[in-house]
Amino acid sequence: xxxYDPAEIEPRWQAAWEEAxxxxxxxxxxxKYYVLEMFPYPSGRIHMxxxxxxxxxxxxxxxxxxxxxAVLHPMGWDAFGMPAENAAMEQGGHPADWTYGNIADMRAQxxxxxxxxxxxxxxxxxxPEYYGQQQAMFLDFLEAGLAYRKAAxxxxxxxxxxxxxxxxxxxxxxxxxxxxxxxxxLTQWFFRxxxxxxxLLEALDGLEAWPxxxxxxxxxxxxxxxxxxxxxxxxxxxxxxxRLEVYTTRPDTxxxxxxxxxxxxxxxxxxxxxxxxxxxxxxxxxRRTATSEEALETAEKVGMDTGIRVRHPFDESVELPVWIAxxxxxxxxxxxxxxxxxxxxxxxxxxxxxxxxxxxxFESLSVPEPVGDTAFVPPKTEPVRYVxxxxxxxxxxxxxxxxxxxxxxxxxxxxxxVTRYRxxxxxxxxxxxxxxxxxxxxxxxxxxxxxxxxxxPIVLPKDVSFDQPGNPxxxxxxxxxxxxxxxxxxxxxxTDTMDTFVDSSWYFARFTAPRAETPTDTAAAGYxxxxxxxxxxxxxxxxxxxxxxFFARAMIATGHLPEMCRxxxxxxxxxxxxxxxxxxxxxDRGRPVYHLPEQVExxxxxxxxxxxxTIPSAKxxxxxxNVVDPVxxxxxxxxxxxxWFILSDSPPERDVExxxxxAEAAFRHLGxxxxxxxxxxxxxxxxxxxxxxxxxxxxxxxxxxxxEGFAFNKSVAALYTLTNAVRESTAGRxxxxxxxxxxxxxxxxxxxxxxxEVWRLAGGDGLVVDAGWPEADPAxxxxxxxxxxxxxxxxxxxxxxxxxDADRAAIEAAAMADEQVVKALGGxxxxxxxxxxxxxxxxxx
RNA sequence: GCGGGUGUGGCGGAAUGGUAGACGCAGGGCACUCAAAAUGCUCCGCCGCAAGGCGUGGGAGUUCGACUCUCCCCACCCGCACCA
Numbered sequence: 048x049x050x051y052d053p054a055e056i057e058p059r060w061q062a063a064w065e066e067a068x069x070x071x072x073x074x075x076x077x078x079k080y081y082v083l084e085m086f087p088y089p090s091g092r093i094h095m096x097x098x099x100x101x102x103x104x105x106x107x108x109x110x111x112x113x114x115x116x117a118v119l120h121p122m123g124w125d126a127f128g129m130p131a132e133n134a135a136m137e138q139g140g141h142p143a144d145w146t147y148g149n150i151a152d153m154r155a156q157x158x159x160x161x162x163x164x165x166x167x168x169x170x171x172x173x174x175p176e177y178y179g180q181q182q183a184m185f186l187d188f189l190e191a192g193l194a195y196r197k198a199a200x201x202x203x204x205x206x207x208x209x210x211x212x213x214x215x216x217x218x219x220x221x222x223x224x225x226x227x228x229x230x231x232x233l234t235q236w237f238f239r240x241x242x243x244x245x246x247l248l249e250a251l252d253g254l255e256a257w258p259x260x261x262x263x264x265x266x267x268x269x270x271x272x273x274x275x276x277x278x279x280x281x282x283x284x285x286x287x288x289x290r291l292e293v294y295t296t297r298p299d300t301x302x303x304x305x306x307x308x309x310x311x312x313x314x315x316x317x318x319x320x321x322x323x324x325x326x327x328x329x330x331x332x333x334r335r336t337a338t339s340e341e342a343l344e345t346a347e348k349v350g351m352d353t354g355i356r357v358r359h360p361f362d363e364s365v366e367l368p369v370w371i372a373x374x375x376x377x378x379x380x381x382x383x384x385x386x387x388x389x390x391x392x393x394x395x396x397x398x399x400x401x402x403x404x405x406x407x408x409f410e411s412l413s414v415p416e417p418v419g420d421t422a423f424v425p426p427k428t429e430p431v432r433y434v435x436x437x438x439x440x441x442x443x444x445x446x447x448x449x450x451x452x453x454x455x456x457x458x459x460x461x462x463x464x465v466t467r468y469r470x471x472x473x474x475x476x477x478x479x480x481x482x483x484x485x486x487x488x489x490x491x492x493x494x495x496x497x498x499x500x501x502x503x504p505i506v507l508p509k510d511v512s513f514d515q516p517g518n519p520x521x522x523x524x525x526x527x528x529x530x531x532x533x534x535x536x537x538x539x540x541x542t543d544t545m546d547t548f549v550d551s552s553w554y555f556a557r558f559t560a561p562r563a564e565t566p567t568d569t570a571a572a573g574y575x576x577x578x579x580x581x582x583x584x585x586x587x588x589x590x591x592x593x594x595x596x597f598f599a600r601a602m603i604a605t606g607h608l609p610e611m612c613r614x615x616x617x618x619x620x621x622x623x624x625x626x627x628x629x630x631x632x633x634x635d636r637g638r639p640v641y642h643l644p645e646q647v648e649x650x651x652x653x654x655x656x657x658x659x660x661t662i663p664s665a666k667x668x669x670x671x672x673n674v675v676d677p678v679x680x681x682x683x684x685x686x687x688x689x690x691w692f693i694l695s696d697s698p699p700e701r702d703v704e705x706x707x708x709x710a711e712a713a714f715r716h717l718g719x720x721x722x723x724x725x726x727x728x729x730x731x732x733x734x735x736x737x738x739x740x741x742x743x744x745x746x747x748x749x750x751x752x753x754x755e756g757f758a759f760n761k762s763v764a765a766l767y768t769l770t771n772a773v774r775e776s777t778a779g780r781x782x783x784x785x786x787x788x789x790x791x792x793x794x795x796x797x798x799x800x801x802x803x804e805v806w807r808l809a810g811g812d813g814l815v816v817d818a819g820w821p822e823a824d825p826a827x828x829x830x831x832x833x834x835x836x837x838x839x840x841x842x843x844x845x846x847x848x849x850x851x852d853a854d855r856a857a858i859e860a861a862a863m864a865d866e867q868v869v870k871a872l873g874g875x876x877x878x879x880x881x882x883x884x885x886x887x888x889x890x891x892x
Numbered sequence: 893g894c895g896g897g898u899g900u901g902g903c904g905g906a907a908u909g910g911u912a913g914a915c916g917c918a919g920g921g922c923a924c925u926c927a928a929a930a931u932g933c934u935c936c937g938c939c940g941c942a943a944g945g946c947g948u949g950g951g952a953g954u955u956c957g958a959c960u961c962u963c964c965c966c967a968c969c970c971g972c973a974c975c976a
Binding site for chain 1: 893894895896897898903904905906910911914915916917918930931955956957958970971972973974975976
């Protein structure tokens with residue numbers, strides 16, 4: 048007999064789908080469903096993480112399609128970004144050629160997976176048709192005051208030679224390059240996301256179909272805080288600095304203040320450094336390391352006394368010294384603080400180092416003791432006794448004390464309560480070539496002038512070189528020379544390009560009308576938006592999703608999206624990673640040498656027979672070589688096996704471990720399923736089989752529940768169970784064929800090619816992709832009799848068989864007649880008898 | 893430190909407060925085979941010859957009954973953090 052041959056089956060059905068146009072999204076009368084997986088960066092190779100991501104999306108898309116929805120399931124490419132430039136620098140060639148070549152390669156790797164993608168909507172963000180529309184929106188944002196320019200201290204990535212937004216600095220390192228970030232001042236373009244901080248925070252509550260974890264991460268990122276802003280009057284400060292504004296979230300500790308401190312970037316520090324070489328040297332030193340948060344974390348707290356004093360707002364006779372300190376951030380609050388060493392560990396460390404006072408403000412109710420080397424910082428919700436309180440009760444929580452202190456200060460004209468956010472405006476300028484050019488010109492007469500929309504797209508020049516560091520746009524001989532859009536005189540083009548997060552902040556909207564002559568087509572967006580199910584990695588929990596939420600609002604404000612798109616992703620699912628064991632040997636110096644899984648068999652290197660060390664599973668990474676290439680898997684077993692295995696075992700939100708044995712097993716199982724269908728024709732006609740019918744309907748219920756609940760592993764398990772039931776069935780050919788047709792429908796979202804083949808072999812009409820989704824018949828789910836466990840004192844001791852609809856009395860009678868129960872009771876009556884019909888009997892003796 | 897999450901056989905994992913371990917992997921046995929692969933049948937939480945006992949990170953509690961609910965503790969993972 049022939050064998051399961053995915054290499055023959057899969058291309059055949061892919062061609063059939065293509066010919067029938069099954070996956071072309073068509074708007075119409077039917078309810079719509081928009082499934083989107085986070086689009087990939089075109090690195091050139093797909094990896095197992097992609098396979099997992101797109102397979103999950105495909106299961107949802109195919110399931111909804113079967114249920115009769117008009118499904119939009121598009122794919123595109125997040126195609127701008129530095130790797131293309133790095134490749135150009137390292138290997139020569141042009142970023143565009145590299146990128147489009149990679150896209151072609153990756154598309155060719157993805158197509159054999161048999162995803163139900165509407166490829167007619169495909170685009171890359173580096174297509175001028177796309178980024179030209181992005182430029183048009185930028186101009187609208189600019190006009191609406193959502194984009195602006197400011198001189199700002201920025202994070203400079205010395206490796207990528209580019210600026211990073213604060214949000215993109217992770218542990219003081221560039222989120223992509225990993226290089227230590229330095230401080231530099233440049234004039235940058237920003238989006239006013241911080242104006243929307245409150246709105247973005249509040250709206251999180253409405254995102255009920257988002258993981259709680261992601262909402263919390265965004266909440267923490269936005270970082271709303273309540274505090275007091277007030278001004279110290281200064282003594283001995285330079286002209287124009289007679290007041291020093293500070294912000295504090297702990298105004299209740301004002302009587303514990305022993306010093307004030309300002310950021311090295313504070314205007315006062317900048318003023319002082321002009322005349323004082325010592326200050327200049329100190330702040331220069333701070334700036335060398337200061338923005339690297341990791342360095343700050345480990346670096347010693349250092350400061351310098353300016354000699355300036357400030358008067359305490361409650362007692363003019365008390366003067367506090369003003370220090371410049373390396374741990375004060377200019378970006379947060381006012382860039383100046385007062386130090387309360389007793390109740391802040393940083394302040395305490397600083398005070399101990401420089402011999403500043405430590406004044407207790409409150410103490411613990413249980414073990415009051417003065418502060419030593421550890422600041423007393425209880426949770427704000429915990430009541431404490433105020434020994435230097437000035438507002439509210441003597442014993443109160445920190446939170447209450449803060450509110451009382453704000454009220455007290457406001458009443459006396461000492462500052463005001465302020466709500467602040469950690470979220471800062473989104474810096475989008477990048478001094479790079481391979482990005483969307485910012486469509487403005489710099490005119491000597493008119494200043495910064497928006498480009499005319501009819502001149503869009505401002506296209507990147509093709510003739511550039513990458514043999515020097517810096518921005519190729521800037522040193523291009525002619526590109527930046529242009530006419531001023533206002534006066535027509537000679538002007539210079541902006542040579543900054545946009546952060547690639549801009550590209551990915553609206554692609555989901557563009558998919559609804561990918562060829563529109565405007566950024567969006569409001570009718571199409573109104574029909575398809577919002578994304579009903581968005582699926583991607585949790586690594587995008589903050590930046591990408593927050594920026595997209597901002598963009599949706601900005602696009603509404605500029606008329607590019609209807610009001611209903613305020614939250615563009617109705618439901619979000621964050622999938623776990625694909626992991627694999629790591630294999631290594633040691634070189635002669637004991638350093639690890641990693642080996643690919645395909646080079647190892649039975650704990651030994653295939654080539655040399657040397658034993659390998661095995662490290663437990665970790666995220667697949669090229670450096671550890673614990674990677675499996677999906678192309679090889681598809682070649683060896685077919686796409687359905689890869690899809691089946693990646694969906695089985697682990698719940699989608701958790702990590703899944705790829706194992707060769709698991710892949711083999713998945714392939715063997717699909718072979719068994721295929722054989723069940725292929726053997727049908729040799730089967731005699733015969734009776735129906737009630738057990739089989741029940742198994743089919745249970746499978747319908749369980750597979751549906753699994754898919755709807757994003758528990759594809761449970762759907763897979765239900766299909767295994769059904770396969771076993773079909774195999775064990777005594778039913779004749781017709782009944783088995785019917786069961787297999789339902790099985791094909793249920794399998795179709797996960798292993799669509801095999802499902803088509805089984806559907807055909809079992810005599811199904813047309814394509815299973817058009818066959819709809821089966822409904823479970825509740826009547827078919829129940830059995831005539833049920834087995835009830837009997838517990839004696841809560842421990843299972845026996846079981847009885849009763850009719851499904853047996854009433855309580857009948858069950859009791861049956862239970863009391865049970866041998867184990869009779870034995871346990873020894874003639875006495877039970878103390879208690881619990882009967883849960885259909886579930887359990889518990890006899891208490 | 894703060895916030896969140898996770899913890900179940902050798903492994904991945906199932907389980908509206910109601911038979912813990914579905915389903916799969918790995919492993920053992922058997923059949924088919926000259927042999928292997930493939931395939932099929934079968935066993936498989938731990939201790940024990942058995943009867944039975946013990947079992948969901950640990951400890952208490954609620955309940956007729958707890959993986960599930962409550963409290964305390966432990967371990968690991970993730971996120972955030974000189975945020976004033």
